[in-house]
Amino acid sequence: RKEVEQDPGPFNVPEGATVAFNCTYSNSASQSFFWYRQDCRKEPKLLMSVYSSGNEDGRFTAQLNRASQYISLLIRDSKLSDSATYLCVVNNRDGSGYALNFGKGTSLLVTP
């Protein structure tokens, strides 16, 4: 069973659009949640942590629903530079401490 599942996309949206990515995780004991961004042929970089109360960073909003084991990322007013793969990431606390499980990523292409 996959631990972190994401819609692979690709999502093709015009500049200025709002786009939402969803993710589900299987380990109910997970404690930490993140969204990472990965550009083509580059390493993943932390975009934002996800908190139970929801959190916002500029045009980006992350939400966590522990009961449904569901995480979301909303991007408002999309920019061309937002084109990348977005990875949903959940920690694995059943004995492996801070090891993180990565979803396979959702590809976003923002077009002019």
Next chain:
Amino acid sequence: DVKVTQSSRYLVKRTGEKVFLECVQDMDHENMFWYRQDPGLGLRLIYFSYDVKMKEKGDIPEGYSVSREKKERFSLILESASTNQTSMYLCASSLVGGYTFGSGTRLTVV
């Protein structure tokens, strides 16, 4: 900013060779990790370490070993490289929470 440095960006090795991938971090992080990333499979954890001389198997340790003799350095070893180990290898370190990744080593085994 934390810096995680992987010694090689691109590497080509022959089948059967012993291969060393080196990773160094400069922020005194306890935790270090090795992943490989393949198209359609995402990032998969190979090995990780919580402290010097400590190591734990990840999801796909077969064919690999690791060494952590100093806190800042975590090495991945391919004992006898095979073509199915052609991949992008990513090292990461963390204190708690999110990781910082190195820029990756693209290994091709021919």
